[in-house]
Amino acid sequence: KxxxxxxxxxxxxxxxxxxDVVVNGNREYFSLFETPAEANKMAERMRKEFGKDNVTQGTLSDEAFKMFAGITPESLQLFGNLLGLDNTGDSAQDQAFQEYLRLTKSNRSAMKRLIHREGIAGFSEDVGRVLASFVYSNARQTAAGLHMGDLGEAITEIPKQQGELKDAAMRLADYVKNPQEEGHVIRGMLFAQYLGGSIASAFVNMTQPIAVTFPWLSQFGGARQSAAQLARAAKNLATPGTAYEPELAKALKHAEDDGTVSPQEVHQLMAQAQGTGSLRSGDGTRYGDARAAGLNAMSRLSLGWGKVFGMAEQVNRRVTFIAAYRIAVARKMADPAGFAKRAVNETQFIYSKANKMRFARGAVGGTLMTFKTYSVAYLELLGRMWTHGGKDGKKAVMLALAVMLVMSGAGGLPFSDDLEDLANGLGQLMGYNLNTKKAKQEFLEGLFGPAMASFIERGITGLPGAPLDVSGRLGMGNLIPGTGLFQEKTNHTKDVLEIAGPAGDFAGRVFSGGRKILGGDVSGAMEMMPKAIQNAAKGVDMATTGMYRDAKGYKVLETNQLEAALKSIGFQPASVSKVQESNFMNQQAKAFYNMRATEIRGMWARGIFEQDSGMVGDARAAVADWNQKNPEQPMRIDMPSVLSRVKEMRKTKDERIAQTAPKAMRAQMREDMAKVRSEL
Incomplete structure (x- = not known):
């Protein structure tokens, strides 16, 4: 009171x-700073005021409290009794408890506020950050008090016969109780690089109620009611001033407060508590004011950069909550709000640390699994509906796959690209220059005609006249990274980087762009820019040149202003997508043909060089086998090229190197090698 x-x-x-400033045993000042530069600046100021010998600098441990994990106030009281302290006296007991708090609690713990303050100068004057930290840490403490008991009880109730499951639950509980920020800087940077600022990404995200919520809700009243309630909820959200049913409005407000429909709010609060989400004031100096202005601009940009995606996420969750609540009321469920919350968690997924698989809990695993949570959660949902949903659950799974087929086509069904890579690799091992995607497309065109075949393969964006292609964004064809390694290629760099996920792609772009910049080509900076900026720049280039150009600046095809506008906000024009896909398949076939022809010529030349008639016969047989299996791509070995290779094989390596070197370098190379040989 x-x-x-x-x-x-x-x-x-x-x-x-x-x-830390201590004068004659009295602490006059103690403060913490985020950077060494800020600490050094204040230390210099304190030395001028209190003297050089009275000011010390250091670092604060963030891990020391773990040494005392498990120590409780009751334990301290017991030790105090053993030491002869008066456990009822305020002085001894209170001091022991104060020391307990200092040693055993994390610096972010709300329990730290029970430490008696001594009025020493140096506390933060950032009111916004102090308040955010106060609210966030107390919320964590309250949540722990409410739920940690339930967590322990849930683990205890696991049957002893399921020891492996209990061990996994214990590891998860420990992970939740002791959260670590694992690669959060890298993952935040990857979000800014690939999703932030992208209107196309936000649009694709807003299809989640259709792709996921609609099939899931169909288990409770059928597909028609599910679609009707989702459409009604979307219309309500799009209409300003919509008055919801009183009980629904109350439940929706509660869902906002507990984070069910606004999960990103807690992340913004946490960012401000960490000092990265609040605005700063200058210190009165020209440099300090300019630095504060720059940091404030970055804070505003960061907030705005993720706002589009965050708004889409809120829309998805609100639509889902409202539709599910009304379905629950219609079916006279006892707890409509609880069902609506379950619907949000089941279909919009839980992205907290508590829902991370074991592999994704470390800094490396968390980075590799960036942007994979949705795919994994979607497949898990299909599995739960199929195994635990009964007849209605199985219908919902089939409906979900049908929706995906309409939205992204057969090429977007789970694992379709991965299976194609595997089939292509097996075909190559058997000697066929096979492209499964092209063969499938030709088969469908022969059966249904080009228009219908395009729809089956690409979904709605394959319809005639569709200006953009979102089949790749909406589909899940490529779920297993690195399946391109199954195929024979001259270069597998892209497939290896795919295993590393977005981090691998970004690292490749940074190195490539960095090399260009160091070489004087400033265009390398664009390679390192976020995708949203790259797309905007590409759209401007298409609008001004009237063409889509590849990474080397070569023309791919002519484009119009609508296609340029679509590209500028992140969508791939349908014409570009089709041409690029066709070019990719042709390049793939060409590369395997050339690689196989080179191998056969090498075998033939080696047989002649080693005077091995059997090897020459094997080369002839390999040509015949290729032509039999790939009659539309006949291979003819040019004997002059084989003999030229034999001639090269008879030269020494230094002779081959010098011969293929630029003319200006050949004489020097030959002179160097002659000198080396003379010394042998």
């Missing part, structure tokens, strides 16, 4: 770098 009447402001310090 006293705090309510007089007000309360929590005192906090933030940072890792310490500045």
């Amino acid at each position: 006293n705090l309510q009447d007089k007000g309360y402001a929590p005192l906090s310090r933030f940072g890792k770098y310490t500045v």
Whole structure:
């Protein structure tokens, strides 16, 4: 009551770098800073005021509290009794508890606020950050008090026969109780690179109620009611001032407060508590004010960069909650709000640490699994509906696959691209220059005609006249990274980088762009820019040149202004997608043909060089086998090229190197090798 009447402001310090001022045994100042530069600046100021010998600097440990894990106040009381301390006396007991809090609690713990403040200067004056930290840490403490008991009880109730499951549950519980920020900087950067600022990504995200919620809700009243309620909810959200049913409005407000429909709000609060989400004021100097202005601009840009995607996520969750609540009311369920919350968690998925697979809990695994959570959660949902949903669940799975077929075509069905890579690799091993995607397309065209075949393969974006292609964005054909390694290629770099996920792609772009910049080509900077900026730049280029150009600047095809506009917001024009896909398949076939022809010529030349008639016969047989299996791509070995290779094989390696070197370097190379040989 006293705090309510007089007000309360929590005192906090933030940072890792310490500045401590002690004069004649009395601490005059102690503060924390986020960077060494800030700490050094304050230390210099304190030295001028209190003297050089009275100021010390250091760093604060973030891990020391773990040494005392499991120590409780009751344990301290017991040890105090053993040491002869008066456990009922305020002084000894209170001091022991204060020391317990200092040693055993994380610097972010709400329990730290029970430490008695001594009025030493150096507390943070960033009111917004202090308040955010206060709210966030107390929320964590309250949540732990509410749910940790349930967590322990759930683990205890696992049958002893399922020891492996209990071990997994214990590891997950420990992970939840002791959260670590694992590669969050890298993952945040990857979000900014690939999803942030992208209107196309936000649009694709908004299809989740159709692709996931619609089939799931169909288990409870059928597909027609599910579609009708989702459409009604979407219409309500799009209509300003819509008045919801009183109970629904109350449940929706509660869902907003507990984060069910606004999960990103807690991340923004956490960012402000960490000092990365709030605006800063300058220190009055020209440099300080300019630095604050720059950091504030970056904070606003970061917030806006993720806002589009965040708004789409909120729309998805609200539509799902409203539709599910109304379905629950129609079916007279006892707890409509609980069902609606379950619908949101089941179909919009849980992206918290508590829902991470074991592989994705480390910094490396978390980075590799970036942007994979949706795919994994979707497949898990299909599995749950099929195995636990009974007859209606199996119908829902089939409906989900049908929706995906309409949205992204057969090429977007789960694992379709991975199976094609495997089939192509097996075909190559058997001597066939096979492209499964092309063969499938030709088969469908022969059976249904080009228009229908395009729809079956690409979904709605394959319909005649569709201006853009979103089949790749909406589909899940490529779920297993690195399946391109099954195929014979001259270069597998792209497939290896795919295993590393977006981080691998970004690293490749950084190195490539960096090399260009160091070589004086400023266009390399664009390679390192976020995808949203790259797409906008590509759209401008298409609008000004009237063509789509590849990475080397070569023309791919002519484009119009609509296609340029679509590209600028992140969508791939349908014409570009089709031409690029056709070019890719042709390049793939060409590369395997040339690689196989080179291998056969090499075998033939080696047989002549080693005077091995059997090897020459094998080369002839390989040509005949190729021509039999690939009659539309006949291979003819040019004997002059084989003999030329034999001639090269008879030269020494240094002779071959010098012969293929630029003319200006040949004489020097031959002179160097002659000198080396003379010394042998």
